[in-house]
Amino acid sequence: MTDQAILVPWQDLHDFISRLFVGIGMPDDHAAQEADALMWANLRGVDSHGVARVPWYIANTKTGVMNPSPSIEVRVDTPAIAMIEADRAFGPIVTNMAADMAVEKAKEVGIGWILIRNHTHQGAMGPYVQRVSNQDMAGLMFACSQPNMAPYGARVAGLNNSPFALSVPAKRHPGLLLDMATSLVALGKVIVARDKGAEIPPEWGLDQNGNPTTNPSQLAALLPVAGPKGSGMALLFECMGSIMSANSLILPVLSGQVGQTEEAGSVGRMATHNQNSVIAAIDIARFIDIDQYKNEVDGLIDHIKALPKADGFDEITMPGERAQRCYDERVKTGIPLPSGTIEALRDAADSVGVEFIRGVQ
Numbered sequence: 011m012t013d014q015a016i017l018v019p020w021q022d023l024h025d026f027i028s029r030l031f032v033g034i035g036m037p038d039d040h041a042a043q044e045a046d047a048l049m050w051a052n053l054r055g056v057d058s059h060g061v062a063r064v065p066w067y068i069a070n071t072k073t074g075v076m077n078p079s080p081s082i083e084v085r086v087d088t089p090a091i092a093m094i095e096a097d098r099a100f101g102p103i104v105t106n107m108a109a110d111m112a113v114e115k116a117k118e119v120g121i122g123w124i125l126i127r128n129h130t131h132q133g134a135m136g137p138y139v140q141r142v143s144n145q146d147m148a149g150l151m152f153a154c155s156q157p158n159m160a161p162y163g164a165r166v167a168g169l170n171n172s173p174f175a176l177s178v179p180a181k182r183h184p185g186l187l188l189d190m191a192t193s194l195v196a197l198g199k200v201i202v203a204r205d206k207g208a209e210i211p212p213e214w215g216l217d218q219n220g221n222p223t224t225n226p227s228q229l230a231a232l233l234p235v236a237g238p239k240g241s242g243m244a245l246l247f248e249c250m251g252s253i254m255s256a257n258s259l260i261l262p263v264l265s266g267q268v269g270q271t272e273e274a275g276s277v278g279r280m281a282t283h284n285q286n287s288v289i290a291a292i293d294i295a296r297f298i299d300i301d302q303y304k305n306e307v308d309g310l311i312d313h314i315k316a317l318p319k320a321d322g323f324d325e326i327t328m329p330g331e332r333a334q335r336c337y338d339e340r341v342k343t344g345i346p347l348p349s350g351t352i353e354a355l356r357d358a359a360d361s362v363g364v365e366f367i368r369g370v371q
Contacts, residue, residue: 015346018367023345024049026359026367027061033362034071035078040103047102050137052345055336056189058198059134061347062205065354067100067131068361075283076100076130082107086125090115093125093255098284101132105289109141109149112291116147120296127255127286135175136189136330142291143177143185146300151175153287154251156259159193160231162241165220167231168264171197171240172247177330178294181304183311187330192240192247193232200226205350252286259284 024045031041052060070076080097082104092111096104108124115122132138135151142149152174157167171193179185191197195214203210204226212222218230234240252259259281262268268281294303315326347355352370359366 015348016352016370017344017346018370019344020049020053020341022368022370023052023061023347026355026364027064029364030064030068030359030362031078033364034068036100037079040078040100043102043106044100047133047137049345051134053337053340054134054136054333055340056134056136056198056333057346058196058200058202060345061355062198062201062351063131063133065358068358070130070283072361080104089119090121091123091125093127096126096129099129101129101285101287102137104129105132105138105287106141108287108289109138109291112289113142113145113147116291116293120293122291124289125251125255125286126289127252127257129285129287130283131285132287134189135173136177136187136333138289139175139177139189140185140187142289143179143187145291146179146294146304148292148294149175149177149290150292151287151289152247152251153285154248154259155283155285156281157263158197158232159234159241159244160216160220161245162234162238165216165231169234169241169244169260170248171232171234172244172251174243174247178307179300179304180307180311181301182308183328184330184334186307186311186328187333189330190235191232192234192244194235194240195232197232200229200232202348202351205354206348207350251288255286257284257286259286 027045027048028041031044032038048060067076071078077098080099082097082099083095084092085095086093094104094108104126108126112122112124132153139149139151152172154172155170157169159167159169159171161168171191173191175189177185177187200210209224210226212224213233215223215229215232217223217228223229248260263281294300311328317326319326356366
């Protein structure tokens, strides 16, 4: 039985989230960036990566896992590449910095490839590659973390469901934006289902005994999208993002070098939360006139959308198009929050000592 969601104006929610993060020791500008990232997700219907994550963030801050006032350091810096030590920063803070650095390098030499090590949860990947493509560049990103997904053929978690995103600009149309996990669904969708009191499809993941489960509180390992394809991408992302940054996140867990949690409701063989990621910017104008490029992307979109529709489809949508429609609607009507999320956010506010969302009882 699912509950009814409460519609909350996004500005009020943004204000609350900002105050909450200031309350745990974030500088004002960092708190605003964190709230921006969460609003980006909720406004576009990606509720799995929105404010439902906040109570977990607060809990991780109190245990020292997530650092609200990090000492971020650029350790490698060449014309085309860089590596940033994040000091367990909240993901959006250091990733916005890395995206801007990638764009500046691409302006100078055609490409910027930035590796970020030792940061924490970034939320959705979309806002960062969109930050790049808004500068008339192609954006690419992927992230790595501890095991929460069963490799193809395995019954337990042994890879991370490493998300990745790609974005390019267009002219008449919104730019194309692909943002997806290497698992069939993102872990956040399991969290949202739990907060709603809903079951999950059995193909989403496995319980601690390696069997399919419909109970989101019992999920212990996600399953890869497209079987060996999602599994293979996740493996290579770990090699290019974590091992290359000298901050391996999978091998220490599988080899027993770090502790694991096996609690019901946790996702498998998880160590203390940590992430690495790569974000890149490519200067399109180095290859083709930028206006010609964007016009051709528009033309490609137009012609694909005009193709004959398969049975059961009344339109062909582009990557990011449905999310943009959701954004247009939620900006006007508000963001729906299930009662489980409301109560978790209320508890977080009480624990930090800040006023709750305006107008929400």
